[in-house]
Amino acid sequence: MNRHSVARSTAEMLDPASPAVALEPYQCWTRLQTSRTGRIVTVGSGRIEIRPVNFVADGHSIVFDTSSEVVRSAAAEHREVVFEVDEHDGWSVWSVIVRGTLAEAEDLDLPEGTELRSMLPTVKRTRLRVTPDEITGRLFDQAP
Numbered sequence: 001m002n003r004h005s006v007a008r009s010t011a012e013m014l015d016p017a018s019p020a021v022a023l024e025p026y027q028c029w030t031r032l033q034t035s036r037t038g039r040i041v042t043v044g045s046g047r048i049e050i051r052p053v054n055f056v057a058d059g060h061s062i063v064f065d066t067s068s069e070v071v072r073s074a075a076a077e078h079r080e081v082v083f084e085v086d087e088h089d090g091w092s093v094w095s096v097i098v099r100g101t102l103a104e105a106e107d108l109d110l111p112e113g114t115e116l117r118s119m120l121p122t123v124k125r126t127r128l129r130v131t132p133d134e135i136t137g138r139l140f141d142q143a144p
Contacts, residue, residue, distance in 0.1 A: 035057075044074060054118055084097050091141070094138065094139045097137070099133050
């Protein structure tokens with residue numbers, strides 16, 4: 001235990017004085033595979049745009065459906081994007097950030113046993129994929 005009484009057994013500490021622990025890429029993907037809601041961040045027309053999306057981690061990429069013209073435009077231009085997910089379970093909080101390129105998904109099939117469930121009953125016109133260049137994550141232990 002450190003001076004904050006936080007166990008640090010899973011990954012490299014970001015800062016010895018901080019309760020945050022850096023997650024390894026495989027730990028990030030494991031967490032993404034158990035989540036269903038994230039945020040896609042794009043830049044278009046000089047503005048930062050953030051949209052919530054339901055997603056599936058398909059191997060080492062992120063797949064989601066959208067009807068957002070802003071997000072579809074970013075995909076059509078293969079722009080760089082940021083995808084982010086945060087979760088908590090009462091004992092710990094984690095955050096994963098994927099940086100990569102957005103494009104229309106060529107394969108519309110999802111991994112067996114998964115499905116995309118929309119937050120809203122709207123028609124999603126396009127299936128998109130974030131192909132990662134980088135994935136990072138942090139774990140914050142909130143145990144007393």
